Amino acid sequence: MSTHPTHDHALNRRDLLRGAVVLGIGSSTGVLSAVVGAGSAAADEAVGPTAAPAADPAANPAADPALAQPVVDPGARAALDATAPAPGILVAAPTIASCPTWGAAAPRGTISTVSTDPDKILIHHTASGNVTDYSQAAGYQIARDIQQWHFANGWVDTGQHLTVSRGGYVMEGRRGSLSRLQNSNGMVVGAHAPGQNDKAIGIENQGTYTNATPPAALWNRLVQLCAYICQQYGIAPSRIYGHRDFTATECPGEAFYALLPQLRTEVAAALAGTAWSVTIDNSSAGFAAGTSWLTSTYSGERYGANYRYATPAEASDLATYTATIPSAARYRVEAWFPGVAGYNASTPFVINTGSGTSTVRVDQSTGGGAWLSLGTYAMTAGSRQVVAVSRWTSGTDYVIADAVRITRV
Numbered sequence: 001m002s003t004h005p006t007h008d009h010a011l012n013r014r015d016l017l018r019g020a021v022v023l024g025i026g027s028s029t030g031v032l033s034a035v036v037g038a039g040s041a042a043a044d045e046a047v048g049p050t051a052a053p054a055a056d057p058a059a060n061p062a063a064d065p066a067l068a069q070p071v072v073d074p075g076a077r078a079a080l081d082a083t084a085p086a087p088g089i090l091v092a093a094p095t096i097a098s099c100p101t102w103g104a105a106a107p108r109g110t111i112s113t114v115s116t117d118p119d120k121i122l123i124h125h126t127a128s129g130n131v132t133d134y135s136q137a138a139g140y141q142i143a144r145d146i147q148q149w150h151f152a153n154g155w156v157d158t159g160q161h162l163t164v165s166r167g168g169y170v171m172e173g174r175r176g177s178l179s180r181l182q183n184s185n186g187m188v189v190g191a192h193a194p195g196q197n198d199k200a201i202g203i204e205n206q207g208t209y210t211n212a213t214p215p216a217a218l219w220n221r222l223v224q225l226c227a228y229i230c231q232q233y234g235i236a237p238s239r240i241y242g243h244r245d246f247t248a249t250e251c252p253g254e255a256f257y258a259l260l261p262q263l264r265t266e267v268a269a270a271l272a273g274t275a276w277s278v279t280i281d282n283s284s285a286g287f288a289a290g291t292s293w294l295t296s297t298y299s300g301e302r303y304g305a306n307y308r309y310a311t312p313a314e315a316s317d318l319a320t321y322t323a324t325i326p327s328a329a330r331y332r333v334e335a336w337f338p339g340v341a342g343y344n345a346s347t348p349f350v351i352n353t354g355s356g357t358s359t360v361r362v363d364q365s366t367g368g369g370a371w372l373s374l375g376t377y378a379m380t381a382g383s384r385q386v387v388a389v390s391r392w393t394s395g396t397d398y399v400i401a402d403a404v405r406i407t408r409v
């Protein structure tokens with residue numbers, strides 16, 4: 001018996017099972033595939049820590065009805081670019097706080113404008129601290145600080161057009177940027193990237209993303225904001241860039257820059273109206289597991305009220321997640337589980353694409369409490385057990401079945 005942390009649910013159960021667990025099972029993905037289904041569908045995206053930022057349930061800023069955005073004529077913008085939303089599909093405007101709302105100082109000079117619409121979006125980070133105060137007030141204060149730094153550069157106002165706080169609050173940057181965006185009518189000339197200031201909307205994301213990835217609240221709002229900008233100006237999502245693409249700078253940080261392909265994909269999905277995602281927790285109707293899968297609330301990293309755990313066994317005894325895949329398309333599959341030292345370091349997750357299965361082994365002894373990407377898969381439409389957690393692995397540490405999320409990409 002290997003050593004384990006003391007779990008509230010652990011001791012009696014483990015003692016009962018002592019000796020009954022087959023140690024050192026030589027399991028393989030081939031065995032699992034044979035158990036669950038024929039064939040193998042390889043993930044074509046690196047499996048590992050999710051590229052998506054860790055979920056942060058703390059921040060969900062409420063909409064401010066006083067700042068409601070005007071509705072644009074969908075037909076007027078759809079003609080501009082093939083990737084603009086189809087008529088009838090509108091990207092909801094995020095709430096954007098105007099300069100007076102967040103307490104900006106008055107500009108110290110004349111702000112130039114151009115009548116031409118921007119043709120791209122540049123993503124920046126402010127290189128300020130990764131604060132854990134996700135409140136609106138904290139975001140506004142940082143915006144005021146940044147404006148002062150930009151004044152110190154000799155600039156007439158905040159350099160960028162828009163700012164997103166770590167809590168997901170969006171603010172107008174250089175004064176006048178908001179009305180231009182709302183009216184799809186040219187732009188104010190910014191000061192965020194030489195050579196691009198009259199062509200690119202600059203978005204500053206509060207924080208430093210050299211190593212850290214942005215919080216989910218920031219990320220989700222940035223996707224919405226970019227989709228809205230693309231809609232208003234007819235910009236293709238493929239034209240979302242990092243500052244470093246145009247200037248010798250680390251900005252927007254190595255970790256954030258690595259997420260730009262995902263940002264373009266999510267913005268495109270939002271524009272196309274194809275966003276589809278389902279989350280299946282172990283309490284959901286789509287979840288099923290046998291009686292060997294017990295229930296625990298041990299770890300605070302759980303998704304929802306509780307999760308299920310089982311000892312490894314050389315048996316086909318799966319915890320399954322059934323979903324209806326709406327169309328033949330590519331889907332990202334993610335898992336959420338508590339990471340606890342003493343949970344299994346090689347838990348098999350079996351993904352059934354409809355045309356084959358693929359097994360991904362997950363280390364559940366660490367890295368929990370966030371969505372972990374299991375890869376992106378081409379799937380066929382239909383209702384089936386899309387994901388299964390298997391007990392068929394080595395060791396004696398518990399395998400965990402908590403929540404999975406399936407998202408069309």
Ligand SMILES: [Zn+2]
Binds near residue numbers: 125
């Ligand atoms: Zn920058």
